[in-house]
Amino acid sequence: MSYPPLWGRFSRPRPLGADSLPEDLIVGDDVKTTFKRIIKRCLLVSGAISTFASLRQAGVVILRYHSVLENPQDLDDVIGCGIVHSAAVFEQQMQLLSESFVPVTMDDVLDFAKCNKKIPRRAVAVTFDDGFADNATVAAPIMARYGIRGAFYVTTGTISPYQPPWFIALRRAFRCSKRKEIVSPLDGTRFQLDVPQDHRQAFIQSCSHCAVLDLDEQIHWVAQVEKFLEIESYQDKYGLMMTEEQIKGLHFAGHIVGSHTVSHPNVAHISESRINVELEHSKSELERVLGAEIVHFSYPSPILQPHYDERTIRLSREVGYRTAVTCTHGLVYPGDEPLACHRIFVPDNIADFRWSIESALAGFPP
Ligand SMILES: [Zn+2]
Numbered sequence: 553m554s555y556p557p558l559w560g561r562f563s564r565p566r567p568l569g570a571d572s573l574p575e576d577l578i579v580g581d582d583v584k585t586t587f588k589r590i591i592k593r594c595l596l597v598s599g600a601i602s603t604f605a606s607l608r609q610a611g612v613v614i615l616r617y618h619s620v621l622e623n624p625q626d627l628d629d630v631i632g633c634g635i636v637h638s639a640a641v642f643e644q645q646m647q648l649l650s651e652s653f654v655p656v657t658m659d660d661v662l663d664f665a666k667c668n669k670k671i672p673r674r675a676v677a678v679t680f681d682d683g684f685a686d687n688a689t690v691a692a693p694i695m696a697r698y699g700i701r702g703a704f705y706v707t708t709g710t711i712s713p714y715q716p717p718w719f720i721a722l723r724r725a726f727r728c729s730k731r732k733e734i735v736s737p738l739d740g741t742r743f744q745l746d747v748p749q750d751h752r753q754a755f756i757q758s759c760s761h762c763a764v765l766d767l768d769e770q771i772h773w774v775a776q777v778e779k780f781l782e783i784e785s786y787q788d789k790y791g792l793m794m795t796e797e798q799i800k801g802l803h804f805a806g807h808i809v810g811s812h813t814v815s816h817p818n819v820a821h822i823s824e825s826r827i828n829v830e831l832e833h834s835k836s837e838l839e840r841v842l843g844a845e846i847v848h849f850s851y852p853s854p855i856l857q858p859h860y861d862e863r864t865i866r867l868s869r870e871v872g873y874r875t876a877v878t879c880t881h882g883l884v885y886p887g888d889e890p891l892a893c894h895r896i897f898v899p900d901n902i903a904d905f906r907w908s909i910e911s912a913l914a915g916f917p918p
Pocket of ligand 1: 816852
């Protein structure tokens, strides 16, 4: 991206924070984007957006995180920066939550949705999907400094032998492959991998296919893709996923541990018997590890939509879950279905983070 010189000449280091002018407001964007940022900034600084929010019914914001790393770029080929937050930014975000919002837990959200409990305005819950080890080693210590308790949803098939979910190996295979062209073994489509749009389409097709396979078939498909892309088989040298001890550590520190299925499929696109296996086995495995009942669940959302429906809501209730979070944008209000809680995406910078929460509370679209 090229920067207009008019904006570039104002470039200088500025501290980021709730009351500082975001650096990306003055450098790094085209004029249209910069204008939007100025409008957002005015709404924040003037308090107008908080006024909008105070006129609406109070809802709870649930934040959706995945991985928090000291140096996200180190694992760019594996996890990918799209779902990673840097530890420094995450710390700023937790500080802002503790100072300007009201951190709550998913147990509070459950009571709020069922109209059993009132929650103060500006309530925010923090959740993590997938079960990355950095949740325990990087994120949880930062949250402890600000007295924030979160919900950590673990993909139990990754606990032992500590292999990451299938989409990690597929991402790495597509990012690291040197092949310029492939013909899809699924439908014969020819993809030019050195063309970004084709590369993305090939990756999406591969993920869409894998998202409905069972665990053994996933392993076979990943191996097939790696061979096709001439990439050596993925070996987890990073210790990406949480161990049993780390899961226990989160539980005994007062955090909620929930299920994110066994094998990270798209549960809305698989058979009812397989949904039950994914819901029940992940629940019982975590209950074995923790010796405590597991009642919170998070729907994986790998590519295909919808990622939940009436059937998955009914089955998750029958299995014994009391809340389930989704990737659908929005807040939770009294009377909402607690087994289909909306969440919001979390940007990896403090200025957009504050805007995301404030605008969600005010009912603005994402
Ligand atoms: Zn996930």
